Amino acid sequence: MKPSAAPSRWSNTNRISAALVALVAAAAFAGTFFFDPVPPGLPGLGAVEFPRLICVIILGLALLLALQEPGPPDPDNVAPDRGALMIWACCLLFVPAMALFGMLGAGFLFLVTTGWIWGERRAALLLGVAGASTLVLWLVFVKVFRLTLPGGLLFGT
C-alpha cells in the first residue's frame, strides 16, 4: 500500500476552481429563465430574484477567487492511482449491482472487492468481516429500524 507518487498539479488551482464555480453559477442563472411565471398579484420578491441574486454573488466571488494567488499545494493531495480509480468505479457500480443483488448483497460484494483493492489480502478475514458487517447492517436496519431495503432481482421484492 504505497502512496501514489507525485502531488497532482490540478488541485489547489484557484483559476480552474473559479472557472468551474462560475460555470455552475452561470448555468443556474440561465436556468432561472425557464421557471414558470409567477401568478400575478403576489406581493414581494418572485421566484427568480433570490436565486439570481445568489448567482450574481457567486460570480463575483468566483472573480475574486480567480484573482487570488493559490496557496502552496497540499502534499496530501496525491494523484489517484489505479487502485483509487478502481475503488471509485466500484462506488459507481454499486447502484447497478444493487438492482441485481439487492442492497445488502451489493454491500457484501462491495466490502470484499474494495477491501481487496485497498490492500487487504487475507481472504478469509476479508470475507468474515464483510459477512459480519452485512449481518450487523441487516440486524440494525431491517430488524431494529424495520426498514425495507431493496432485495434486487435475485433476492426478492
Add this chain to the structure above:
Amino acid sequence: MEAFLGGLAVMADPYVLMMVVLGTVLGIFVGALPGISGSTTIALMLPMTIAMGPIPAICFLGAIYCAANFGGSITAILVNAPGDPSASATALEGYKMAEKGQAGLALGMSAVSSAIGGIVSVVVLIFAAPMLARAAYNFGPPEYFALALFGLSMCAAIGGDSAVKNLIAAALGLLIATVGMDLTTGVERFAFGVMELSDGIGFVPVLIGLFAVGEMLDQAARRYGRAQIVFADAARVPGWPEMKKCMRSIWIGSGIGTFIGALPALGATTAALIGYNETRRWSKHKEEFGKGSIEGVAGPEAANNAAVGGSMVPTLALGIPGSATTAIILAGLIVQGIRPGPHLFTEQPTLLYAVFASMLAANVFYLVMGLYMARLFARISLIPPAFLWPTVFVLSVIGAYGPNQSMGDVYVMLVAGLVGFLFRRAGFSPAPLIMGLVLGAMVEETLKQSLIIFGDDVTGFLGRPIALVLFAVTAAGLLWPVVSRLMRRGARAASA
C-alpha cells in the same frame, strides 16, 4: 424549574439513557478514528435517528457531539493523529508527553479538562439560551435576515484554504436550498421536471455525501498504512499538584471555548487553537510548551469541549447553527419536524432541558470511560482502512436510502459525495455549504417577508436598529481582513 425537572425526568427513561450511553461510546469511538469526525458520524447516524423520536434522537446526537471531541484527543496523544480536527492542538503537547512516558497522565488530564470544559459550557447554555431566546422574541423577519447573513459571513472563518472559498461554498449551499417549490409563489425551481427534486434536496443525502462519501473517495486516493501506537498503561487521574498547575488553563479554555462556540459557524477546532495560544500566553511555565506541557493539553481540551455547549446556544435559541456539527444537528431537528428558535422555549421546554441534561450526562460518561477505557479506545485507530472505509460507503448508501426509501436520494448522495471530494481536493470546506443549505430557506423567507413589510423598499432596513448593527458587524467582519492588509501595506510603504 418545572421544565428543568421535566428534562431530568426524561433522562430517567431507560431508553433515553441508553441512547446517551450509546452516543457517548460511539462518539469516543469515532472521535478516536482518524478521518472520521464527529460531524461525519452525526451525518451518517441522522437517518437512524428518524425512527427514534425527537428526544432520544437529539440526546443521541448531542452525546456523539460531546464525546467525539474528547475521543479525538486519545489518538492525538497516543498516535499523534488527531481523530477529530478539534484535537489537533492537543496533539502538539499531548504526543510529546506520550513520548516522555507520560501518556497516561496526558490522557487523564485530557478527560478531566474536557469534562470540566463541557460541563461549564452546558451550565452557560442552560442560563444563556433562554435569555437569548427571550431577547429574540422582539426579532422580526428583518432581524432574522440580518442574523442569518451574520451567521453566513462567519463561514468565512471556518476550514478551507481561504475566506473567499468558504463564502463561495456557503453561497452554493444557499443556491442548492432554492431547489424545489418556492413556498410563496408555488413555482418549481431547478427541478427539471424530476418529481424527487420538486420537494427540494433533502438534508440527509447531501450531508452524508459531502462528509462521509467525499471523505471516503479522498481516502481511496491516498491509502496510507496503519498508525503506530505509543505504549500507555492506562489514563491516570491527575493529582492535586497537576490540577493546581492546570486550573488556570482549564478556566481560560472553558471561557474561550464557550464564547467561540456561541458565535455562529465557529466551532471546536477554532476554539481549541485559540485556547492553546491563550493558555501558552498566560502560562507561568511557557518554557514547557513544545516539549510536552500538561497545560497545553488541558487548555485546548477544555476549549474544544466547551465549544460544544457554546455552539448549542445560537442553534437552539435562534435556529442559527453555532458550528458545522450543530448545522447537521439542526438539520436532524428539522427532519424530526422541530424548528429551533425562541418559540421552542415555550412550546417544547421539556425537549430542551432533556438536551441539556443529556449533554451533562454525556460529559460525565466520557469522563469515566476516558479514564478507565482510553487504552481500549486508542486501539480503534488500528482498524485497517480496508475494512473501515468500504463499510462507511455501504452505510452511507443505506443511510441515504432509508428515510424516504428513495433511490433519488442515493443519486443525490453520490453527486454530493463527488462534490465533497472535489471540494477537499480544491481546498474548499464542505462545512460552509451545509451552513448555507440549512440557513437557505430562512434567508430567503425572511428577506421576502422583510420586503413585504417595507413595501419593497430596501431602505426600510435602516429603520431597524438591531438589523443595522448586525449588518455593520457582518460588513466589518468581511472587510476587516482586506482593510488590515491595506493598512499593513501602507505602514510598510511609509517605513520604506
